[in-house]
Amino acid sequence: MSLLFYNLLGMKPKGFGLEIEDSSLKAIALKKGRRCKEVVSCGIRPLKKGIVTEGQIVDQQAMANEIKILLASTKPKPIQSEFVVFSVPESKSFIRTIQIPKMSRGEAEEAVKWETEANIPVSADKVYLDWQIIDSQEKKDEILVVAVPKEIIDSYCESIKLAKLSPLAAEVDIIATIRSLTSAQEEKTVLIVDIGADITSLAICKNQVPYFTSSLPISGKTFTDVLQKGLGVSREKAEDLKEKYGLGEMQKDDMLYNIYSPLIENLAQEIEKSLVFYTESINAKNEVSEIILSGGGSLLRQMVDYLATRIGKNVVLGNPAMGLGNFKDLPADVIRNICPFASAVGLAIKAYNYEN
Numbered sequence: 001m002s003l004l005f006y007n008l009l010g011m012k013p014k015g016f017g018l019e020i021e022d023s024s025l026k027a028i029a030l031k032k033g034r035r036c037k038e039v040v041s042c043g044i045r046p047l048k049k050g051i052v053t054e055g056q057i058v059d060q061q062a063m064a065n066e067i068k069i070l071l072a073s074t075k076p077k078p079i080q081s082e083f084v085v086f087s088v089p090e091s092k093s094f095i096r097t098i099q100i101p102k103m104s105r106g107e108a109e110e111a112v113k114w115e116t117e118a119n120i121p122v123s124a125d126k127v128y129l130d131w132q133i134i135d136s137q138e139k140k141d142e143i144l145v146v147a148v149p150k151e152i153i154d155s156y157c158e159s160i161k162l163a164k165l166s167p168l169a170a171e172v173d174i175i176a177t178i179r180s181l182t183s184a185q186e187e188k189t190v191l192i193v194d195i196g197a198d199i200t201s202l203a204i205c206k207n208q209v210p211y212f213t214s215s216l217p218i219s220g221k222t223f224t225d226v227l228q229k230g231l232g233v234s235r236e237k238a239e240d241l242k243e244k245y246g247l248g249e250m251q252k253d254d255m256l257y258n259i260y261s262p263l264i265e266n267l268a269q270e271i272e273k274s275l276v277f278y279t280e281s282i283n284a285k286n287e288v289s290e291i292i293l294s295g296g297g298s299l300l301r302q303m304v305d306y307l308a309t310r311i312g313k314n315v316v317l318g319n320p321a322m323g324l325g326n327f328k329d330l331p332a333d334v335i336r337n338i339c340p341f342a343s344a345v346g347l348a349i350k351a352y353n354y355e356n
């Protein structure tokens with residue numbers, strides 16, 4: 001099974017995007033509008049603990065039920081398509097760029113397999129592997145490889161089939177985020193930081209090709225945890241205060257700033273480490289010129305300003321709605337908070353491209 005261009009059916013059905021994370025499901029379906037793609041329907045459903053744990057679906061029947069409930073609740077009207085492009089987590093996937101000498105497709109298939117196996121900590125027969133040429137030179141090709149353990153994809157497919165849906169494609173969540181937040185024509189090298197509920201995913205990319213990806217245990221939840229501990233309040237209160245006040249005044253005597261300071265400094269250091277690793281080990285010529293924040297965690301007030309000042313780079317909030325039209329029929333909370341939908345929009349664009 002392929003992960004980049006997988007099409008089970010060899011036809012072009014209307015599909016939708018489904019982001020599956022530990023704490024939530026998000027679905028979006030797109031249609032062709034007059035000038036650009038438009039959102040037909042959209043929804044989010046929080047997941048209770050014990051259905052997905054660290055990126056692995058542990059209760060497939062419960063997941064199938066959650067998917068059905070989510071689809072029935074998408075607005076303005078329920079998504080009825082059975083064809084889905086779904087996400088798998090970056091933390092369980094291996095995204096690599098490799099170089100191989102020019103050779104026939106059949107030989108390249110084998111060469112990519114062996115070269116990938118040398119670069120990942122899992123044997124090639126335990127992963128689904130997909131690849132594409134990203135740069136072709138006279139004597140060699142540069143290749144993007146995505147490998148995901150079979151047990152992960154199989155558990156996701158099983159849940160999707162139990163929900164009476166047909167999988168069109170699986171895609172690593174951060175690759176979907178790159179699609180919705182950047183353009184294939186974009187010559188700049190950018191770092192995407194997707195701060196989700198349970199994990200932060202990073203990707204350094206150019207022309208929508210990820211050259212470096214990684215994930216960190218810092219997340220929306222860890223921000224709530226430190227606030228809950230620091231203030232001695234309930235979890236609900238901490239979540240509420242987090243969304244209302246963000247990082248506070250960003251001054252040394254500010255109580256909120258002092259509480260968050262070690263965590264946000266840790267995040268800044270991890271971002272800097274990725275930038276240094278990219279420059280020293282992957283590409284010294286293409287400096288990262290912009291950091292794009294994504295995911296619900298990036299909505300923390302002052303996060304953009306803090307990281308821009310601390311890291312000394314241009315930092316912006318990603319806008320997954322940038323290439324889409326007609327948002328007026330969507331639920332108000334989705335329109336206000338479109339940022340966390342970046343992966344779901346990217347998956348929906350991939351699903352949309354199957355039919356056009």
Ligand SMILES: Nc1ncnc2c1ncn2[C@@H]1O[C@H](COP(=O)(O)OP(=O)(O)O)[C@@H](O)[C@H]1O
Nearest residue numbers: 021024196197220221243295296297299300340
């Ligand atoms: N306005 C906000 N300020 C701070 N954090 C927020 C805000 N809105 C949402 N979040 C946080 O974002 C996280 C969810 O982000 P999301 O991208 O939807 O996660 P995932 O895709 O991993 O399910 C939660 O931890 C939530 O507390």
Ligand SMILES: [Mg+2]
Nearest residue numbers: 021196295343
């Ligand atoms: Mg997400």
